Amino acid sequence: MEVTRLSLRDFRNYQHLDLPLSPEITLLYGPNAAGKTSVLEALFYLATTRSPRVGADRELVRWEAEAEAGVPPFARVFAEIQRLTGHMRLEVIVQRRTDEDGQLTNTASKLVRIDRRPARALDLVGQLRVVLFTPADLVLVDGPPAERRRYLDITLSQLDPHYVRTLAHYQKIVQQRNSLLRAWRERRRSPRAVDDELGYWDQEMTAAAGYLLAERLRAVGELNALVGPLFQAISGGTTPLSIDYLPSLALHEARDAGSLAHRLMQELRNHRRDELARGQTLLGPHRDDLSFTVGAVNLGRYGSRGQQRSVALTLKLGEAALMRQRAGDAPVLLLDDMLSELDAQRRAHLLEAVSLPGQQTLLTATDLADFRPEFLTKITRLRVEEGRIY
Amino acid sequence: MTSRSENLVVEPVARLIDELARLPGIGPKTASRLTFFLLRAEAEQTRTLAEAILAMRAQVTLCRRCYNITVGELCAVCTSTTRDQSKICVVEEPLDVLAIERTGAYRGLYHVLHGHIAPLEGIYREDLKIDQLIARVRSEPIDEVILAMNPNTEGEATAFLLLKDLASLGVRITRPARGLPTGGDLEWADPDTLGSAFEGRREL
Numbered sequence: 001m002e003v004t005r006l007s008l009r010d011f012r013n014y015q016h017l018d019l020p021l022s023p024e025i026t027l028l029y030g031p032n033a034a035g036k037t038s039v040l041e042a043l044f045y046l047a048t049t050r051s052p053r054v055g056a057d058r059e060l061v062r063w064e065a066e067a068e069a070g071v072p073p074f075a076r077v078f079a080e081i082q083r084l085t086g087h088m089r090l091e092v093i094v095q096r097r098t099d100e101d102g103q104l105t106n107t108a109s110k111l112v113r114i115d116r117r118p119a120r121a122l123d124l125v126g127q128l129r130v131v132l133f134t135p136a137d138l139v140l141v142d143g144p145p146a147e148r149r150r151y152l153d154i155t156l157s158q159l160d161p162h163y164v165r166t167l168a169h170y171q172k173i174v175q176q177r178n179s180l181l182r183a184w185r186e187r188r189r190s191p192r193a194v195d196d197e198l199g200y201w202d203q204e205m206t207a208a209a210g211y212l213l214a215e216r217l218r219a220v221g222e223l224n225a226l227v228g229p230l231f232q233a234i235s236g237g238t239t240p241l242s243i244d245y246l247p248s249l250a251l252h253e254a255r256d257a258g259s260l261a262h263r264l265m266q267e268l269r270n271h272r273r274d275e276l277a278r279g280q281t282l283l284g285p286h287r288d289d290l291s292f293t294v295g296a297v298n299l300g301r302y303g304s305r306g307q308q309r310s311v312a313l314t315l316k317l318g319e320a321a322l323m324r325q326r327a328g329d330a331p332v333l334l335l336d337d338m339l340s341e342l343d344a345q346r347r348a349h350l351l352e353a354v355s356l357p358g359q360q361t362l363l364t365a366t367d368l369a370d371f372r373p374e375f376l377t378k379i380t381r382l383r384v385e386e387g388r389i390y
Numbered sequence: 391m392t393s394r395s396e397n398l399v400v401e402p403v404a405r406l407i408d409e410l411a412r413l414p415g416i417g418p419k420t421a422s423r424l425t426f427f428l429l430r431a432e433a434e435q436t437r438t439l440a441e442a443i444l445a446m447r448a449q450v451t452l453c454r455r456c457y458n459i460t461v462g463e464l465c466a467v468c469t470s471t472t473r474d475q476s477k478i479c480v481v482e483e484p485l486d487v488l489a490i491e492r493t494g495a496y497r498g499l500y501h502v503l504h505g506h507i508a509p510l511e512g513i514y515r516e517d518l519k520i521d522q523l524i525a526r527v528r529s530e531p532i533d534e535v536i537l538a539m540n541p542n543t544e545g546e547a548t549a550f551l552l553l554k555d556l557a558s559l560g561v562r563i564t565r566p567a568r569g570l571p572t573g574g575d576l577e578w579a580d581p582d583t584l585g586s587a588f589e590g591r592r593e594l
Contacts, residue, residue: 100417120580161581172543179509189514197515200507200550204543 001083001129001329002360003043009076010065012038013387021362022380023082025354027371028364030384036364039384040132040334042077043362046090047130047332048154049110049121057094058108072098081128084329089115090127122165126158129331131320133350135341137312141300145289152216152290155319159326163215170208170285177201178280185279194272202268205284210261212285213247217255219322220245220290226325227318231294234317234349235310239295243315248287306343313346317353330356335363339370351375403429455526457502457519459484467500474498479536480523480552482506482545486538498536501526506544507551515551523552527559534562541568541586 008017013035028036037053044052051060065073074095081088093111096104112119114127139147157164180201184191220243228240249267254260267283268275275282292299292311299307323331333354339347347370354361364384368376383390399407403425410421428436452458453465456478460466467473467487477498481487487500503518527535535556539545549565556563569587570579579587 100419123580165582169543176509176543176547179512180514183509183512183514189516193515196551196554199554200547203550204546 001081001327001332003079003081003128003332005080006039006042007076007078008038008042010062010073011042011060011075011077012062014038015062015064015387017387017389019382019389021360023358023360025361025363025379027376027379027381028362028384028389029366029368029381032366034384035387035389036384037336039389040336040362040364043079043128043130043332043334044132046077046079046092046124047126047128047158049092049112049124052132052134056106056108057110058096058106060094061096061108067098067102072096072104079128088127089113090124091116092124122168123161125164126161129158129323129327129329130334131316131323131331132334132336133313133316133338134336135338137316138308140315141292141303141308141311145287148290149286149288151315151319152219155322156215156219158331159323160215163212166208166211170205170212173201173205173208174281174284174286177205181275181281182279184276191276194276195269202265205281206261206264206268209264209284210257210259213251213260213264213288214255214257216285216288217245222322222325223315223318226321227314230317230321230349231310231314234314234346235294235307236345237294241299241311241314242293244291244293246289246291249283309342310346313342313350317350320353330359333359333361335361337364337366339363339365340367452502456500457504457522458487458500472497476531476533477536478523478526478530478532478534479538481538482540482548490538496536498534503539503548506539507547508544518548520552520555524555524559527556527561532561534564537563537565 002023003021006019008014041051061073061075067073072095074093076093078091091113094108097107099105112121112124140151183189224243231241251263254263271282299311320331406425407421410416410424411418449461450459453460453468454463455468458465474497478501480501482503484502490496501523505513505518537549539549567590569590
């Protein structure tokens with residue numbers, strides 16, 4: 001899959017950008033804060049409807065963007081993409097909201113169009129598939145469990161429209177369920193007919209969780225087949241990397257969505273008392289984790305910095321390989337300032353991965369000296385300065 | 391805005407602005423506009439408005455039987471002799487009754503819950519007219535209860551609880567079908583709606 005054209009309006013520091021893109025490798029280079037990463041961010045945003053950088057959508061709107069004829073400032077991201085199935089136009093408009101007196105508020109609204117038709121944000125996820133590589137990927141290995149769940153969720157959401165919907169539903173149900181448990185714990189209500197009142201939330205939660213768990217387990221199985229050899233090549237070692245899914249409850253032999261939902265339902269009943277005492281949902285995909293081991297060593301805990309970096313890079317390359325394998329179509333790779341972070345061997349592997357035929361890649365760098373001259377002659381180079389691309 | 395209007399505007403005007411601004415969908419700007427409109431309006435018009443508000447509060451109550459809004463003890467549906475006394479349609483809000491009445495497709499009785507289960511908003515079973523519904527199903531000659539809650543998470547949660555409570559009472563429990571809007575277009579329907587339309591398809 002490839003992005004043939006990206007156009008931005010009042011997005012980050014771009015007032016206006018209209019950029020035809022090469023189907024192969026494009027290098028965006030220039031000084032810091034010039035707007036290199038914003039181009040990658042725009043593509044990531046179109047693929048996931050989330051920014052990898054900020055929580056609040058309104059921050060995507062260029063600061064100096066002005067209201068026009070009473071229309072509050074907005075940012076527009078538009079891309080034309082070419083997939084196996086054909087050509088598509090994706091568009092997101094993020095508009096800042098104003099209060100009654102016309103003052104900008106801290107909120108923004110999001111408008112999505114697919115091929116000019118209005119669509120929901122969830123429908124946009126996965127139309128364009130990307131894998132973003134950044135030096136911050138190290139948190140996948142040494143950061144909190146939420147980072148590793150996010151890794152699986154972003155990958156699967158882009159591959160499976162049902163996954164992204166189920167995840168959104170699951171999160172909503174868990175919030176409601178937590179409020180109910182908290183009200184009992186804080187004695188705002190007497191805990192009568194607890195099973196009846198939790199009945200609906202348990203049923204919805206376990207049904208959604210069953211699907212999420214089954215899909216995550218399947219993805220981890222497929223990833224393991226892919227990352228083993230990748231890690232050996234990147235780390236230069238002989239022992240493969242193994243990824244384990246660490247569920248918050250014993251799954252026993254359950255693997256399909258139905259039996260996983262059933263397992264979770266049983267365990268929720270066993271943990272009623274704990275959940276009431278803690279006032280929150282203690283079991284489910286939102287409490288799970290991944291572990292990375294080589295030989296018998298857990299690299300999250302005992303790995304060297306170098307090993308951890310190798311694992312993070314392997315996970316990202318594995319994510320790309322999984323997408324290629326499942327969808328039969330390569331995702332667009334976005335490499336943000338990656339090369340300065342890597343030693344010669346890892347850099348060579350990364351550049352090999354992006355040089356595959358049919359692979360579109362955008363990478364950013366501050367310094368061309370990180371690249372060999374023969375690499376530079378093969379690719380498209382674009383100089384980025386102060387929100388302009390030359 | 392409040393402090394500004396207190397400083398620059400005489401107290402009775404500021405007071406009305408502040409009261410109006412507390413209404414949903416009305417901000418300080420609209421509140422000021424309405425207030426100054428009323429200030430210049432005929433005395434008669436302001437009196438009718440004030441009286442209408444007071445009368446609404448004083449006269450409108452909830453129907454003793456179905457909890458729809460009404461004047462007097464019972465609502466028009468509950469007092470009607472032509473309504474089917476064996477069916478109760480359970481809805482979340484009085485406005486839902488109006489919507490169903492407009493269809494003309496239903497001739498039974500209603501029961502208004504005044505909300506839906508939503509722990510996040512602090513709305514629980516006891517905040518709804520659920521026990522009152524159970525009492526009605528027990529004491530009236532009901533043979534069908536239609537659960538017409540909104541087809542969203544909170545509505546479904548409410549229906550689920552009601553189903554549990556009603557299951558042992560020996561009445562037929564139904565839900566309105568979910569599916570495609572009339573005059574709609576298959577290719578524009580969202581996947582969830584289209585999916586439930588297929589699940590709920592029927593023999594012709």
